[in-house]
Amino acid sequence: MKTRSMVPAIMPGWKVQVAPVAVEGIKTGDIVVFYRDKLICHRLIKRLREKGGGFLFLEKGDANLVSEKLNDEDILGKVVEVRDGTGKVIKAGHWKKCNLRNLMFIFIYSKLVMIKRLFSKIYYLMQR
Numbered sequence: 001m002k003t004r005s006m007v008p009a010i011m012p013g014w015k016v017q018v019a020p021v022a023v024e025g026i027k028t029g030d031i032v033v034f035y036r037d038k039l040i041c042h043r044l045i046k047r048l049r050e051k052g053g054g055f056l057f058l059e060k061g062d063a064n065l066v067s068e069k070l071n072d073e074d075i076l077g078k079v080v081e082v083r084d085g086t087g088k089v090i091k092a093g094h095w096k097k098c099n100l101r102n103l104m105f106i107f108i109y110s111k112l113v114m115i116k117r118l119f120s121k122i123y124y125l126m127q128r
Contacts, residue, residue: 006042007062010082013084014090016081023075030044030078032070034076043059043061045060055072056070056071057069063110065110
C-alpha cells in the first residue's frame with residue numbers, strides 16, 4: 001500500500017497478497033484490488049444490484065469519506081493476506097473486518113482532517 005486510504009486496517013508500506021476470485025465469491029466486507037487509472041485496494045461496502053449477468057458494487061477505502069461504484073469486471077482479485085513492513089503476516093481479523101475500533105478511528109481521523117482544512121481556510125482568510 002502506498003496511500004492511507006485503508007488505514008487503520010492496512011497501513012502504508014504494508015504488502016497485500018491478492019488472489020483471483022470469481023465474482024460469486026465476493027461479498028460485502030471483502031477487500032479487493034481493481035484498476036482505475038492506477039491499482040487501488042479498497043473494501044466492498046455494498047452489492048448494489050445485478051446488471052446483465054454481472055454485479056455492481058459500492059467500494060470505499062476505510063479512511064475515505066466517499067464511496068464509489070465499481071463494476072465486477074474491474075475487480076482484479078481479493079486480498080487474502082497482509083504483511084507489515086517487516087514481512088510479518090498480519091492476522092486476518094485485523095484487516096478483514098471493519099470493527100468498532102476501526103470505525104471510531106475513521107470517524108475521528110475524518111473529523112481531524114475537516115478541522116485542519118477549516119483552520120487552514122480561516123488562516124488564509126485572515127492573511128488577506
